[in-house]
Amino acid sequence: xxxxxxxxxxxxxxxxxxxxxxxxxxxxxxxxxxxxxxxxxxxxxxxxxxxxxxxxxxxxxxxxxxxxxxxxxxxxxxxxxxxxxxxxxxxxxxxxxxxxxxxxxxxxxxxxxxxxxxxxxxxxxxxxxxxxxxxxxxxxxxxxxxxxxxxxxxxxxxxxxxxxxxxxxxxxxxxxxxxxxxxxxxxxxxxxxxxxxxxxxxxxxxxxxxxxxxxxxxxxxxxxxxxxxxxxxxxxxxxxxxxxxxxxxxxxxxxxxxx
Amino acid sequence: xxxxxxxxxxxxxxxxxxxxxxxxxxxxxxxxxxxxxxxxxxxxxxxxxxxxxxxxxxxxxxxxxxxxxxxxxxxxxxxxxxxxxxxxxxxxxxxxxxxxxxxxxxxxxxxxxxxxxxxxxxxxxxxxxxxxxxxxxxxxxxxxxxxxxxxxxxxxxxxxxxxxxxxxxxxxxxxxxxxxxxxxxxxxxxxxxxxxxxxxxxxxxxxxxxxxxxxxxxxxxxxxxxxxxxxxxxxxxxxxxxxxxxxxxxxxxxxxxxx
DNA sequence: GCACAACTCTGTACGTCGTACGGAATTCAG
DNA sequence: CTGAATTCCGTACGACGTACAGAGTTGTGC
Numbered sequence: 001x002x003x004x005x006x007x008x009x010x011x012x013x014x015x016x017x018x019x020x021x022x023x024x025x026x027x028x029x030x031x032x033x034x035x036x037x038x039x040x041x042x043x044x045x046x047x048x049x050x051x052x053x054x055x056x057x058x059x060x061x062x063x064x065x066x067x068x069x070x071x072x073x074x075x076x077x078x079x080x081x082x083x084x085x086x087x088x089x090x091x092x093x094x095x096x097x098x099x100x101x102x103x104x105x106x107x108x109x110x111x112x113x114x115x116x117x118x119x120x121x122x123x124x125x126x127x128x129x130x131x132x133x134x135x136x137x138x139x140x141x142x143x144x145x146x147x148x149x150x151x152x153x154x155x156x157x158x159x160x161x162x163x164x165x166x167x168x169x170x171x172x173x174x175x176x177x178x179x180x181x182x183x184x185x186x187x188x189x190x191x192x193x194x195x196x197x198x199x200x201x202x203x204x205x206x207x208x209x210x211x212x213x214x215x216x217x218x219x220x221x222x223x224x225x226x227x228x229x230x231x232x233x234x235x236x237x238x239x240x241x242x243x244x245x246x247x248x249x250x251x252x253x254x255x256x257x258x259x
Numbered sequence: 260x261x262x263x264x265x266x267x268x269x270x271x272x273x274x275x276x277x278x279x280x281x282x283x284x285x286x287x288x289x290x291x292x293x294x295x296x297x298x299x300x301x302x303x304x305x306x307x308x309x310x311x312x313x314x315x316x317x318x319x320x321x322x323x324x325x326x327x328x329x330x331x332x333x334x335x336x337x338x339x340x341x342x343x344x345x346x347x348x349x350x351x352x353x354x355x356x357x358x359x360x361x362x363x364x365x366x367x368x369x370x371x372x373x374x375x376x377x378x379x380x381x382x383x384x385x386x387x388x389x390x391x392x393x394x395x396x397x398x399x400x401x402x403x404x405x406x407x408x409x410x411x412x413x414x415x416x417x418x419x420x421x422x423x424x425x426x427x428x429x430x431x432x433x434x435x436x437x438x439x440x441x442x443x444x445x446x447x448x449x450x451x452x453x454x455x456x457x458x459x460x461x462x463x464x465x466x467x468x469x470x471x472x473x474x475x476x477x478x479x480x481x482x483x484x485x486x487x488x489x490x491x492x493x494x495x496x497x498x499x500x501x502x503x504x505x506x507x508x509x510x511x512x513x514x515x516x517x518x
Numbered sequence: 519g520c521a522c523a524a525c526t527c528t529g530t531a532c533g534t535c536g537t538a539c540g541g542a543a544t545t546c547a548g
Numbered sequence: 549c550t551g552a553a554t555t556c557c558g559t560a561c562g563a564c565g566t567a568c569a570g571a572g573t574t575g576t577g578c
Contacts, residue, residue: 014454014457014458014461015457015461018458018461018462018465019461022465022467022468024464024465028545028553028554028555029545029546029547029553029554030544030545030546030547030552030553030554031544031545031546031552031553031554031555032543032544032545032554032555032556033544033545033555034554034555034556035555035556058534058535058536059535059536059537060534060535060536068556068557069556069557069558070536070537070557071537071538071556071557071558072555072556072557074537075554075555075556079536079537080535080536080537129439129443130439135458135462137467137468140468140472140473140476141473143473143476143480144473144474144475144476147475147476147479148475151475156482157478157479157482157483158482158483158486158495159499160479161479161480161482161483161486161496162495162496162499162500163503165433165436165496165500166429166496166499166500166503166504169428169429169432169433169436169500170425170428170429170432172432173428173429173431173432174424174428177424177428180388180389184388195273198273198274199273199277199394202273202274202277202278203277203394205283206277206281206283208281208396209281209396209399213399214399214400214402214403215403216403216406216407216410217399217402217403217406219416220406220416220419220420221402221420223415223416223417223420224416224417224420227417227420236417236421237420237421237424237425240418240421240425241421241424241425241428243507244422244425244504244507244508244510244511245425245503245504245507246507247506247507247510247511248502248503248504248505248506248507248508248510249503249507251503251506251507251510252503252506287524287525287526287574288524288525288574288575288576289523289524289525289573289574289575289576290523290524290525290526290573290574290575291525291526291527291572291573291574292526292573292574293525293526293527294526294527317563317564317565318564318565318566319563319564319565327527327528328527328528328529329528329565329566330527330528330529330566330567331526331527331528333566334525334526334527338565338566339564339565339566
């Protein structure tokens with residue numbers, strides 16, 4: 001049994017954070033030589049998050065990794081919230097450059113596959129909100145890249161935005177469910193099989209939970225469950241969904257750009 | 260600037276939690292009359308989460324609302340993680356009963372709309388993972404209800420599961436982006452407009468962030484941004500995506516169930 | 519009627535977190 | 549060479565979940 005909650009922090013002035021994102025801070029003219037630089041902090045935080053999840057990214061632990069006292073991190077980063085924002089933009093920097101010359105369908109497919117891979121390299125990206133943090137150079141480039149895939153195919157501006165967020169939303173949603181499960185296995189120390197082994201007898205003792213009350217679920221759930229354990233399933237669900245979504249977009253584009 | 264992270268808890272024995280979900284705990288025979296019951300705790304927690312977000316659901320605050328000491332909550336609930344699980348199933352209980360007799364497209368539409376509404380009533384549902392917690396009666400019923408919409412239309416079991424998770428994933432993804440933003444406005448005390456008012460001059464001072472480097476983003480972003488402020492936009496993005504997804508599913512169903 | 523087991527409730531305490539505050543040490547501009 | 553700017557750090561505060569031990573309350577078995 002596990003519940004995962006998100007906590008948030010909302011901050012004040014964006015100036016400092018934007019300067020850090022774009023790397024335009026004037027170097028200090030006085031004072032001791034800094035032992036570190038902001039990118040060191042960001043990279044260390046990303047490494048920690050990759051290895052142990054976003055909850056391992058605490059000011060204290062990042063500082064420890066860097067051989068520095070916790071409070072001195074605040075020299076390089078205004079606070080934990082902004083550190084997370086920097087991590088996001090850093091990760092977006094790993095996305096490949098746009099694939100020019102492809103048709104919109106191939107381009108959207110490439111975008112989806114690249115993000116799918118990115119999210120699996122950095123699962124913590126799904127545990128962090130992206131809303132206003134997307135003001136960094138790499139996040140800008142990502143959005144531009146996504147839009148270019150559907151530029152000039154007959155869609156309006158608002159539709160272009162909607163199509164892009166449909167595809168990226170699909171990637172995030174499917175990646176989330178498989179990665180949430182993987183994280184659960186890690187943190188609970190129980191595989192799905194072990195979990196069910198323990199849960200099944202308890203459920204069996206509850207009349208209302210009888211399979212007869214849930215005929216379709218128990219049939220489909222069994223098939224899907226076996227498939228889930230096959231380990232290639234998350235990718236299947238992703239590509240299945242992507243195919244449907246692209247077909248749906250194609251139907252729309254067909255009405256706009258005849259031929 | 261804001262970052263939102265998720266923390267998690269993974270637990271041990273599911274027995275107690277499942278018993279609580281299905282309400283099959285034997286009433287105590289000895290000892291003082293309990294001042295409360297588990298559902299009281301769950302309802303109070305849901306009220307708190309609705310009003311102030313999931314981060315307001317702390318053992319201490321729930322206890323305070325109930326006029327009880329923090330530690331005595333552990334009489335009714337094994338821990339915070341299980342409380343979140345109970346909240347999820349409680350919320351799923353609000354979903355309307357299945358709409359029989361509709362075609363699969365109308366049924367999936369109704370399911371998506373109902374979940375869209377539910378997520379807006381209880382935004383914290385998006386800040387909590389659903390993986391293994393979905394063992395309660397209402398979550399079971401939800402899954403059964405969803406599958407029934409696509410039963411008997413020519414899809415295989417694994418495909419049925421994939422279609423259902425495609426649709427619910429879409430709802431969650433689109434609801435998430437609009438609700439994340441709403442939460443950000445609440446916690447930062449800044450509307451998007453105020454935010455941009457402050458951020459724009461900073462970005463303007465950064466050559467690399469010039470609009471010329473991001474021609475499509477700046478055009479589409481402006482259109483989409485104005486639309487976003489129109490307040491009916493999140494629903495548009497949702498319904499736009501839903502229409503595409505359903506079209507895509509229709510294409511698949513057409514190949515399976517000819518006629 | 520009584521002793522004890524079962525149960526509820528609570529206060530205290532531990533280890534975690536982000537980070538405010540104030541001071542010491544270091545470097546460069548004047 | 550003085551003082552301003554900057555880095556670094558120790559301490560401390562208020563939150564959090566919850567382990568633990570005890571006090572109070574109730575029904576059961578005799």
